[in-house]
Amino acid sequence: MPLVKLSELLNDVTDNTYAVGSFNVSNMEMAMGAVQAAEELNAPLILQIAEGRLKYSPLEILGPMMVAAARQAKVPTAVHLDHGFTLETIQLALDVGFTSVMFDGSKYSLKENIEKTKAVKALASRYGADVEGEIGRVGGAEGDYKSVDILLTSVAEAVQFAEETGVDALAIAIGTAHGNYKEQPKLNIERLKEIAAVVKCPLVLHGGTGLTDADFKNCLANGIKKINIATASYDHIAKRVKLLLKTKPEANYFDLSHETVAAACENIEHHMLIFGLKDKA
Ligand code: 13P
Numbered sequence: 547m548p549l550v551k552l553s554e555l556l557n558d559v560t561d562n563t564y565a566v567g568s569f570n571v572s573n574m575e576m577a578m579g580a581v582q583a584a585e586e587l588n589a590p591l592i593l594q595i596a597e598g599r600l601k602y603s604p605l606e607i608l609g610p611m612m613v614a615a616a617r618q619a620k621v622p623t624a625v626h627l628d629h630g631f632t633l634e635t636i637q638l639a640l641d642v643g644f645t646s647v648m649f650d651g652s653k654y655s656l657k658e659n660i661e662k663t664k665a666v667k668a669l670a671s672r673y674g675a676d677v678e679g680e681i682g683r684v685g686g687a688e689g690d691y692k693s694v695d696i697l698l699t700s701v702a703e704a705v706q707f708a709e710e711t712g713v714d715a716l717a718i719a720i721g722t723a724h725g726n727y728k729e730q731p732k733l734n735i736e737r738l739k740e741i742a743a744v745v746k747c748p749l750v751l752h753g754g755t756g757l758t759d760a761d762f763k764n765c766l767a768n769g770i771k772k773i774n775i776a777t778a779s780y781d782h783i784a785k786r787v788k789l790l791l792k793t794k795p796e797a798n799y800f801d802l803s804h805e806t807v808a809a810a811c812e813n814i815e816h817h818m819l820i821f822g823l824k825d826k827a
Pocket of ligand 1: 581628629687723724725726733751752753769774775776777778785
């Protein structure tokens with residue numbers, strides 16, 4: 547199955563019965579675990595890495611590996627740059643063959659965010675790649691960046707942003723935040739419904755870690771088509787590797803590598819089942 551574009555996967559979601567999971571990976575083992583999960587469930591997959599994590603996993607090295615993993619996968623797999631902030635990183639992601647990039651201009655004014663996102667869209671279209679934008683502001687911190695407060699997406703701004711930039715996917719803020727929640731978040735499903743009623747491009751939910759199964763189902767039933775999961779995978783892998791070292795102190799490097807693949811796969815399968823992805827490849 548070929549490497550596919552983000553829009554191919556998201557535009558397939560027409561009946562609000564499922565959403566495509568987009569899973570952050572930081573090494574070969576996580577990418578292998580994600581592909582294994584998707585193949586076992588016969589589910590479409592998005593592999594992504596955020597600019598904030600590149601100091602641990604340089605894009606020049608991990609990027610081609612992600613593209614290779616997608617090309618080898620037996621299910622349709624898109625490769626996406628998550629939270630791109632600089633044109634240099636976005637250009638590099640496109641050069642190594644990512645099929646989509648996110649430009650996160652949420653810290654700018656609406657006007658500047660639109661201008662910068664349009665420039666990214668023009669660059670990406672030269673590669674035949676898709677673009678995800680963000681309007682409003684998802685809270686918390688992605689990677690090593692400073693934590694930011696949630697700024698709920700305004701319906702009028704979402705419409706204007708989507709129309710003027712022509713983005714292929716739009717991340718909105720409806721009460722979620724990146725990382726582990728200190729208290730259970732309250733999602734603004736009414737706002738999601740209002741945005742989904744008037745914005746034509748697929749909507750993206752960031753900050754998936756820590757939401758309940760009911761939250762996920764409520765979001766996808768009301769118009770979310772892409773759901774991002776990062777922290778839950780990192781935490782689950784760390785937990786299983788620590789447990790392995792406790793129960794099998796003689797574990798060698800390859801045991802740890804194998805555990806990482808298995809833990810990534812387990813967490814991703816868990817989320818794919820909640821997102822209704824079984825047999826949606
Ligand atoms: P979590 O780390 O909260 O799962 O968020 C993932 C995300 O939205 C990546 O952009």
